[in-house]
Amino acid sequence: xxxxxxxxxxxxxxxxxxxxxxxxxxxxxxxxxxxxxxxxxxxxxxxxxxxxxxxxxxxxxxxxxxxxxxxxxxxxxxxxxxxxxxxxxxxxxxxxxxxxxxxxxxxxxxxxxxxxxxxxxxxxxxxxxxxxxxxxxxxxxxxxxxxxxxxxxxxxxxxxxxxxxxxxxxxxxxxxxxxxxxxxxxxxxxxxxxxxxxxxxxxxxx
Amino acid sequence: xxxxxxxxxxxxxxxxxxxxxxxxxxxxxxxxxxxxxxxxxxxxxxxxxxxxxxxxxxxxxxxxxxxxxxxxxxxxxxxxxxxxxxxxxxxxxxxxxxxxxxxxxxxxxxxxxxxxxxxxxxxxxxxxxxxxxxxxxxxxxxxxxxxxxxxxxxxxxx
Amino acid sequence: xxxxxxxxxxxxxxxxxxxxxxxxxxxxxxxxxxxxxxxxxxxxxxxxxxxxxxxxxxxxxxxxxxxxxxxxxxxxxxxxxxxxxxxxxxxxxxxxxxxxxxxxxxxxxxxxxxxxxxxxxxxxxxxxxxxxxxxxxxxxxxxxxxxxxxxxxxxxxxxxxxxxxxxxxxxxxxxxxxxxxxxxxxxxxxxxxxxxxxxxxxxxxxxxxxxxxxxxxxxxxxxxxxxxxxxxxxxxxxxxxxxxxxxxxxxxxxxxxxxxxxxxxxxxxxxxxxxxxxxxxxxxxxxxxxxxxxxxxxxxxxxxxxxxxxxxxxxxxxxxxxxxxxxxxxxxxxxxxxxxxxxxxxxxxxxxxxxxxxxxxxxxxxxxxxxxxxxxxx
Numbered sequence: 101x102x103x104x105x106x107x108x109x110x111x112x113x114x115x116x117x118x119x120x121x122x123x124x125x126x127x128x129x130x131x132x133x134x135x136x137x138x139x140x141x142x143x144x145x146x147x148x149x150x151x152x153x154x155x156x157x158x159x160x161x162x163x164x165x166x167x168x169x170x171x172x173x174x175x176x177x178x179x180x181x182x183x184x185x186x187x188x189x190x191x192x193x194x195x196x197x198x199x200x201x202x203x204x205x206x207x208x209x210x211x212x213x214x215x216x217x218x219x220x221x222x223x224x225x226x227x228x229x230x231x232x233x234x235x236x237x238x239x240x241x242x243x244x245x246x247x248x249x250x251x252x253x254x255x256x257x258x259x260x261x262x263x264x265x266x267x268x269x270x271x272x273x274x275x276x277x278x279x280x281x282x283x284x285x286x287x288x289x290x291x292x293x294x295x296x297x298x299x300x301x302x303x304x305x306x
Numbered sequence: 307x308x309x310x311x312x313x314x315x316x317x318x319x320x321x322x323x324x325x326x327x328x329x330x331x332x333x334x335x336x337x338x339x340x341x342x343x344x345x346x347x348x349x350x351x352x353x354x355x356x357x358x359x360x361x362x363x364x365x366x367x368x369x370x371x372x373x374x375x376x377x378x379x380x381x382x383x384x385x386x387x388x389x390x391x392x393x394x395x396x397x398x399x400x401x402x403x404x405x406x407x408x409x410x411x412x413x414x415x416x417x418x419x420x421x422x423x424x425x426x427x428x429x430x431x432x433x434x435x436x437x438x439x440x441x442x443x444x445x446x447x448x449x450x451x452x453x454x455x456x457x458x459x460x461x462x463x464x
Numbered sequence: 465x466x467x468x469x470x471x472x473x474x475x476x477x478x479x480x481x482x483x484x485x486x487x488x489x490x491x492x493x494x495x496x497x498x499x500x501x502x503x504x505x506x507x508x509x510x511x512x513x514x515x516x517x518x519x520x521x522x523x524x525x526x527x528x529x530x531x532x533x534x535x536x537x538x539x540x541x542x543x544x545x546x547x548x549x550x551x552x553x554x555x556x557x558x559x560x561x562x563x564x565x566x567x568x569x570x571x572x573x574x575x576x577x578x579x580x581x582x583x584x585x586x587x588x589x590x591x592x593x594x595x596x597x598x599x600x601x602x603x604x605x606x607x608x609x610x611x612x613x614x615x616x617x618x619x620x621x622x623x624x625x626x627x628x629x630x631x632x633x634x635x636x637x638x639x640x641x642x643x644x645x646x647x648x649x650x651x652x653x654x655x656x657x658x659x660x661x662x663x664x665x666x667x668x669x670x671x672x673x674x675x676x677x678x679x680x681x682x683x684x685x686x687x688x689x690x691x692x693x694x695x696x697x698x699x700x701x702x703x704x705x706x707x708x709x710x711x712x713x714x715x716x717x718x719x720x721x722x723x724x725x726x727x728x729x730x731x732x733x734x735x736x737x738x739x740x741x742x743x744x745x746x747x748x749x750x751x752x753x754x755x756x757x758x759x760x761x762x763x764x765x766x767x768x769x770x771x772x773x774x775x776x777x778x779x780x781x782x783x784x785x786x787x788x789x790x791x792x793x794x795x796x797x798x799x800x801x802x803x804x805x806x807x808x809x810x811x812x813x814x815x816x817x818x819x820x821x822x823x824x825x826x827x828x829x830x831x832x833x834x835x836x837x838x839x840x841x842x
Contacts, residue, residue: 182472183474184472185477185478185479186478186479186501187478187479187501187523187526187837187838188523188526188607188608188838190478191526191527191570191607192606192607194573194574194589195589195592195593195606197589198573198585198586198588198589198590198592198593199586199587199589199590199593200589200590200593212473212474214472224479224501225501225503227499227500227501227502227503228437229436229437229499229500229502230471230479230500230501233471233472233500237472257454259508259519259520259523260503260504260505260508260523261453261454262451262452262453262454262508262511263451263503263504263507263508264442264444264449264451264504264507265435265436265444265502265503265504266503266504268454283523283608284526284606284607284608286606330774330776331542331543331545331773331774331775331776332538332539332542332775332776332777333776358669358670359669359672360672361672361778361785361787361804362787362789362802362804364789364802366791366799366800366802367800375789377776377787377789377804381669381683381685384690384691385691386691386776386778388776407670407672408670408671408672409670409671409672409673409809409812409813411812412808412809412812420506433499434498434499435498435499435502435841436499436502437499444504444507445506445507445800449507451507451508451511
C-alpha cells in the first residue's frame, strides 16, 4: 500500500455492500486477501493458539503450577514423617510428640510404613551398615518427599565423624532439605526445622 | 591375703596353668594364666571358686602380643575377679569360654571382630557389629582413624 | 520362614534387626542382628583425652547418659589414681537416681504404647520432662550432660535446686499410683503381658543377664547393695524383686525401682543441703582440663610422672550392670577402653526367652527388655 487508508474508512466493509467474494480488504501488514480467507486465516490461527493454550494449561497442571499452591498448602500442613529412631536424637524426636511440645498440632504424624510418609527425619548417626537400608526406605517413599537431617551426626558425622563405621553426613546418601544443628537438638529446634520445611514447601514451584 | 587364697584354691585343678595372681585396681585380683590351659582355668574358676557369672570378655592389642581378659562375678562372695592371658604369634587364638559360661558367645564374637583374636570351638563365629564382608580388625593399633575423604554431596534444587 | 523385624520397625525402639523364624504364628528360632549403630566409641576413645571421652559416654547410652558417665569416670579415676570429693560422690548418686527415673519413665512410655495404650506415652513424657528440667538447671543439657569430670563433677547445683527437686519427687510419687492404675488395671495390659518371656534365675545367671530382668526372676542382685560404689552404702533403700520372671514382673520391678529411686534422691537432697564443699578434686594436672590447675610446665611434669594403671568400675545402670575397663599407659589418652553393656548381654539371650511364644508376643517381650541400641553397639 502506498498510502494509509483514511481513518473514516472502515477496513471491514459492511456485509450488505457487496458480494463477499469480490471484496478486497487491505490487511495491515500483508497483501490484500479476500474476507473469507481472513475468516479461515483467523480460524487457522485460532486452532494452534487454542491448542497452545490448552496444552500449556495441561503442562502447567502436569507440572503442578496451576494447582501447586493448593497441593503445597495441603502437603505442608500434613507432613507424615517416618517413625524410625536411629540414635540419641530419636529420644528428642519422641519428646517433640509428647505432651509438652505436641508436634501433632502442626499436622506432623509419624507413620510406621515408608509408603505412607513424605518426610524422612534422619534422627541420629548413620553407619555404613545401615546406609543401603536408609536409601531403600527413602526410595520406597512416594513423591513428593523431603529429608530433614536432625542433629550433628546426620549433618556431618558429629562427634563420630572420624570413626571407621560412620557416614560423615547423610547428604552423602540422600538429598537433604533442612539441616538442624545440635547434639541432640531440642524439640523446639526440631519444630523450627519442620516449620522451615513448611516454608520451603510453600515456596516450591515459584 | 586374698591373692594367696585364690592361688591355693585354684591350685588343684589349674595350678600348672596359673602364672600369677596379682592385685588389681577395682577388682579382687587378677589371675594371669597360660592360654593353652584356658578351659581348665575357666572350669576351676567357675566350679571351685563359684564365679558363675561372666561379665565381660575383651581383648587388647599390645602391638607385640595381644591380651584377652575376662571379668567374672561371684554371687556368693560378691566380688569381681579378672582373668587374663597373653597371646603371642601371628594368629593369636584361645579356647572359647562358651562351654563354661554361655554368655561368652557375643563377647567373643565382638573380640574377634574388633581385635582379631580367634576363639577355638566357638559355636557361632560370625560378624556381629560390622557388615559380613568387613575385612579389617579396627581396634588394632595399626588401624588409624582419619578425617573422612571428601564425598560427593547430593543436593536438591527446590 | 525367616522374618525380619527391623531395622525399621515400630517394635525395635532403635536400630537393630530381630530375625524371627516362624512356623505359623509360633516362634521357632530368633537371631538378633545388631551393629547398625556401631559408632566405634572404643576406637575413638584412643585418640581422646580422658575428659573428652565423657562426651562419647553420654551418646553411648542416650537414655541413661549420666549413669554411663559414672561408669567411665569410675574406671578412669581408678586408672589415674584420683579420688573425687565427697560432695561430688553424693551429686553423682543423685544424678544416677534421677537418670534411673527418667530412663524408666521413658521405658514405660515406649513400652506401654506398643501394647496399644496411648495415654501412658503422653503421661510418661510429661513427667519425664520435669526430670529433664531439673537436669537442665544444673548441667545445661536435656539428654547429653557432660557433667562428670575426672576428679569430681563440673559444677555444683544452683541455689533453690533441692526444693524444686523435692517438689518433683512428690509429684512423681503420686503419678506412680496413676501409672499402676493405667496398666495393672487394664485388661489389655494383663492379657498381653502375664506369663510371657519367662527367663528363670538359673538361665539368667548362665547367660549373664542382669538388671531388672534378673531381679524379676527372684535374684535380689543389685551392685548398689552388693558392691557399693560412690556413697550408696550411706543411703537406705530396698532392692526391688519379683518372682514370676515374666513381662509383668519386669514391669513391677521397674515401678518399685522408681519408688526406691525417689527415696534415694530425697536422702541425697537432705545431705546436699547440709554439707557444702568442693565438687572437684584439688591439684588435678592441667592436662585433665581442670579449671584451677597450676599454669606453666607443672601440668606437663605431672603428666610425665603420672602413675600408670588399669582401672575397672561397675555401676548399676538403669538397664543392668555396666562396666568399664580403662588401660592407662601414662599418656594423655587411654590406651584402650572397653565397655560392658547390660543390654548387649540381655539381648544376646533372646533365644532363651522368645522361642515358643507367638508373633504377637514379640512387642511386649522385647519391650520389657528395655533396649537402648546405643549401648548395645557402642
